[in-house]
Amino acid sequence: MQATIAEFQETNAIVQLTETGHRFAFPIKLLPDDISTGDEIELRIITKKDIEADKIKNMKQLLQELIN
Structure with a gap:
C-alpha cells in the first residue's frame, strides 16, 4: 500500500493512504529518523x-x- 506522511504529532505520524485517502496514526518510533x-x-x-x-x-x- 502506498501512503504519504501527512503530518507529525507528539508520538505519531499521520499517514494518508494514497488510494483511498484514509488517514491513521502510525508510531513515529517505527519510522526512519530522516522521514519528513x-x-x-x-x-x-x-x-x-x-x-x-x-x-x-x-x-x-x-x-x-x-542434502546437496
Missing part, C-alpha cells in the same frame, strides 16, 4: 501466517542445501 512530511512510504501487512510460511520455506531451503 510529504514523504511517500510503502506499507505492508504481514500476518503471523506469512511469517510461519517464510520459516517453513527457509527450513526447506536449508534442508535442500544440506
Whole structure:
C-alpha cells in the first residue's frame, strides 16, 4: 500500500493512504529518523501466517542445501 506522511504529532505520524485517502496514526518510533512530511512510504501487512510460511520455506531451503 502506498501512503504519504501527512503530518507529525507528539508520538505519531499521520499517514494518508494514497488510494483511498484514509488517514491513521502510525508510531513515529517505527519510522526512519530522516522521514519528513510529504514523504511517500510503502506499507505492508504481514500476518503471523506469512511469517510461519517464510520459516517453513527457509527450513526447506536449508534442508535442500544440506542434502546437496
